[in-house]
Amino acid sequence: MAASPSTARVINDRLALQLLQSEGPLTAGELKAKTGLSRPTVADLVDRLQESGLIQVVGEAGAQRRGPNARVYGIVADRAHLAALDIRTEGVSLVVADLLGATLAEAALPIGDDTGTEPAVERAAALLERTVREAGASRLHSVGVGVPGLIDPATGELRTARGLPAWHRRLVTALQERLPARVVLENETNLAAVAEQRAGAARDRDSFAFLWLGHGVGAGIFLDGRLRRGASGGAGEIGFLPLPGTGGLPSAVGCDGGFHSLVSAGAVHRLAEEYGVGLPGAGARAVDGPPAAAIVAGAVDAGEDAFLDALAHRISLGAAAVTSVLDPGCVVLGGELGLAGGAELARRVEVRLAGLTPLATQVRAGELGGSAVLRGALLTARDQAQDDLFAAATR
Template sequence: MTANSATGTPSWLGAVNDRAGLAVLLDHGPLTRNRICELVGVSKPTASQMMSRLLAAGCIEERGTTSGSAGRSAVVYAARTDRPLGVALDLDAFELRASVVDATGADRPVIRIELPRDPTERSAVEEVSRAIAEASAAAGTDPAVVHSICVGIPGYVDPGPTGELFSETLPGWPVRGLKSILEEELARSVYVENDVNLAAVSEREHGAGADSDVFALLWLGNGVGASFDVAGDLHRGSFGGAGEIGFLPVPVDAHALDPSARTSQDLVGGRAVALLARHHGLDVHGYHAARAALAAADAEAARRAVFHDLAERVAWVALPLLATLDPGRLVLAGPTAGLGGDAFADEVGRAIRRISRWYPDVVATRVPGDAVLRGARIVLAGRVREELLDTVASVSLA
């Protein structure tokens, strides 16, 4: 019998029902049999059979009782989300952040691991392995049931046969075959994604992109990057490098803003923020120190001056995005944009209208905390959920 010939048989219908029953428990939380009947659209006997099979397979559990009609108690069923699991990671040159992900995407503790400054002490396999172990310990879960990993990186991996890694902040990591090396050494499915793309996923799900058909996200931090979301789909490009705008040369008309700048990274990245902070009276060296100083309560005047000067620079950097995608909304995200907030977004919008023909809605990020890690969690939760539901179907058909 071929796989397709099973369609319509009792076992196939049972598998479809079981998958639907588990899906509503994942979506809605603990439910009674009657409520499952309503949501899935099956009879009470069918629902009872579904729950029996799912209980036997270890996919659900009884979670107490609730009062029903005529004083009768009804059993409450809940999905078991302790397996399979995933681990989402986000890292930069200095720190790795990670958390366990289940099929519901529920919040779990976030662990932080300081990374070695010496490139000879760096190892992709060791760092990801440690993240799995420590995230699992923080969540109180078994690392052995972690089947998949999503790694958000400051750079991208070419999807071609060599799987070449393009990143300046991951010393010691393999420059070729990163995904296959991690999968072979860790014996788990691995998804490697650009950090700015993951921030856009988070913005689409929880932030400023939620109600926009097409938006571009401009990431402003120590590094500079962009992401393109078209109706919920990310455009990564043929070689995975869409949005790598930090290497673009500074437009001729923008040179007057900083004659020493050669690239977009020079014009609006961490170096630029630090120089502007010093120009406006803050005794700081380096981007992280500048950010901390600008965030201080007594630095309002300097902060306002820095972001006023930065706004026109960002407008020039945004023009290639606007000319390519012509989005209705431009989302400013990343540490610098988060510090500038709505007032900075308004200034950038005015600068864009002043120097160009475009007039997108320019808004600050609406995602609190680590947008990259949130995006990795969203991506991974969907994959963990599908693995769990596929397991149910395979058990039902056995």
């Protein structure tokens, strides 16, 4: 059945907006070529989107060209503003951006273990409000928030934050109460996977497994172009994965004895001590994240083969379990440790993984490190804002 004229207009408008968002400003002729629509149809949709305030003329194509066909159209960046937060055990980092994702302001706040719940919440919420004002963001539409806990896929609410500071859950509630914006929560590892898929090491992959290697351990799963969260939001909790070599078993209340005990930052420290590998010396490349990331980066720079092989073996055990169940075709080593290990650690993991599973699997180093969570939160906020604004404009 053919679409009605109104439905066709909505589809065409959304397609044009998506192209303008993903490829930047375009002329009407370029929109015609990329959409396959007729010239009159493109002219009509351009008029509609301009009237809605979503796009505007941002220039002309070529110094010698004049007239309507030479006009270059782009999305109105300040039509809405966005914010993103990365909530960690030790503090909060945040960014404020426009509708196209361009950063307007950013800030960070360390929060010590001795800080009470209410003071921590007040400081973090006030930091966001102050940063929004400094950015001149008068139309805060969406706020993407990355949290360590599990998000209920049915309600979008924080389901559990077991073992995390009490201010985490309270801050989420405070943001929802204080901000005139839509607050969207997502598990931090899932957000990092989104960022690597949209702007990092998995840009060309519809299916891949993302392993977060940092203070903690987790996984984000993309299959057939979709992020998979599981029935309760717990897909990817591989820190609890029982594996040989841990000296024990995990439990329902703790991941000690699971994959976490092999490859978390603390485990990497202990492995480095076992192999006599220390922090890098003068002239070594600087890395962000836990000190374990500096150890891994220093080991790569110094060619510490025995240590790197041992670490690669540990990572390959978890990667093999994930690969055997999901067959993602690609594993991305993310987080601060994955970035620090780079292509060299990824190569060693791929070699060992090939000996553990018959499923051909490429292993890549993540490109975004610890910044992936904030990047994914901003992408999530932008998607939400664009969905709402585009839907309103094309009804």
